[in-house]
Amino acid sequence: MxxxxxxxxxxxxxxxxxxxxxxxxxxxLVKYLGPRVPAAEAAFLRYLLxxxxxxxxxxxxxxxxxxxxxxxxFGLRGVVHTLGVICWFYAxxxxxxxxxxxMNYLSPVYVTIGAALxxxxxxxxxxxxxxxxxxxxxxxxxxxxxxxxxxxxMAMLFTAVMFAVGYLIAKVMSDEVSPAVVVGMLSITVTxxxxxxxxxxxxxxxxxxxxxxxxxxxxxxxGHFTMTLAFAAAPITVTQPVTFLQLVWAVLxxxxxxxxxxxxxxxxxxxxxxxxxxxxxxxxxxLKRRQVTPTVNATKV
Numbered sequence: 001m002x003x004x005x006x007x008x009x010x011x012x013x014x015x016x017x018x019x020x021x022x023x024x025x026x027x028x029l030v031k032y033l034g035p036r037v038p039a040a041e042a043a044f045l046r047y048l049l050x051x052x053x054x055x056x057x058x059x060x061x062x063x064x065x066x067x068x069x070x071x072x073x074f075g076l077r078g079v080v081h082t083l084g085v086i087c088w089f090y091a092x093x094x095x096x097x098x099x100x101x102x103m104n105y106l107s108p109v110y111v112t113i114g115a116a117l118x119x120x121x122x123x124x125x126x127x128x129x130x131x132x133x134x135x136x137x138x139x140x141x142x143x144x145x146x147x148x149x150x151x152x153x154m155a156m157l158f159t160a161v162m163f164a165v166g167y168l169i170a171k172v173m174s175d176e177v178s179p180a181v182v183v184g185m186l187s188i189t190v191t192x193x194x195x196x197x198x199x200x201x202x203x204x205x206x207x208x209x210x211x212x213x214x215x216x217x218x219x220x221x222x223g224h225f226t227m228t229l230a231f232a233a234a235p236i237t238v239t240q241p242v243t244f245l246q247l248v249w250a251v252l253x254x255x256x257x258x259x260x261x262x263x264x265x266x267x268x269x270x271x272x273x274x275x276x277x278x279x280x281x282x283x284x285x286x287l288k289r290r291q292v293t294p295t296v297n298a299t300k301v
Contacts, residue, residue: 012234015226016242022223024249026301027100029216030092031258037209039089044198045205046301047085047191050217057184064181070173077169078189084162085190085301086197087155094152096260101250102141102270103156108277109134110164118168130276137272140265183224220301244274 033042066074091100109131116123138157142149166186173182205213230239247270254260 008233009235012230012239013242015230015233016239017245019223019227019230020243020246020249022219022226024246024253025219026216026223027092027097027250028253028257029212029219030089031097033209033212035093036203037205037213038198038201038203039093040086040194040197040201041203041205042213043082043085043089043301044191044194045210045213046216046220047187047194049210049214050221051187051191053217053221054184054187057180057187060178060180061184061188064177066177066181070176073169073173074185074189077166077173077186078193080162080169081166081186082190082193082197084159084166085194087159087162088301091152091155091159094150094155096263096266097254097258098247098251098260098263098266098270099141099153100156101247102266102273103138103153104160105244105247105270105273105277106134106138106157106160107163107167108280109273110161111167112280114164114168115171119171127280130279134273134276137269137276140269140272143265241278244278247271247274 030042037045088100088104112121112123112127112131115121142153170182170186230242247267251262251267255262
């Protein structure tokens with residue numbers, strides 16, 4: 001553990017609080033935009049407008065001299081992330097903010113399973129039980145048979161899986177190229193992947209729509225930047241629990257701004273998933289293993 005890990009926990013918590021607020025702002029803006037811009041088009045414009053933040057990454061990408069295999073893996077990540085982003089934008093128009101936020105917590109759980117199946121990570125009994133508990137939390141949120149599970153819920157389940165696959169590919173690539181190349185290639189491939197889908201459903205956006213989507217790009221970029229600052233300032237065991245305040249912000253935002261009722265089952269299920277992820281993260285820190293389970297924010301659009 002380096003010096004910053006032991007001397008700057010307050011700054012780590014502060015930056016993670018800012019991160020959570022940035023990502024909640026992303027959610028709020030997409031929710032406010034609503035269905036008047038098709039999901040695929042909204043996602044495409046978010047990434048297209050966000051390419052302005054890619055300029056500092058152009059030189060590292062050109063100097064990386066990527067192999068055919070690396071380009072293929074980046075392309076695969078772009079495809080799965082494209083599908084996930086489209087479904088996330090769609091889910092935001094169909095179900096309450098709190099449900100989107102709570103179900104997004106499933107991504108780290110899927111990463112844990114995927115790491116065991118495809119990266120050779122050991123899946124100990126405790127981690128298996130934690131995964132099972134998280135899935136129980138998802139069932140509490142969805143309550144199949146007790147209420148209608150609509151297309152928005154299915155879209156979020158699919159989104160969590162796609163983001164998890166994308167993160168696993170990113171973990172493989174992060175051992176071979178710099179973080180700037182990993183981030184930059186994601187932005188490029190997702191923008192390209194979204195373009196034909198957006199063209200098929202294109203509706204001419206208003207200037208207001210474009211400003212909202214540029215705001216989404218700004219807050220998403222700022223969130224990833226402040227998350228990096230948080231990780232540099234304190235251990236993940238300090239910063240990880242703070243990310244779960246997003247569920248609180250999401251519930252309050254949905255209630256106060258969008259007149260969404262507070263569903264106690266969604267809150268309870270989200271807290272169960274949060275507890276599971278916290279346990280997995282704590283075990284990783286105790287055993288000093290290489291971390292594979294991402295923070296919730298790591299998979300955000």
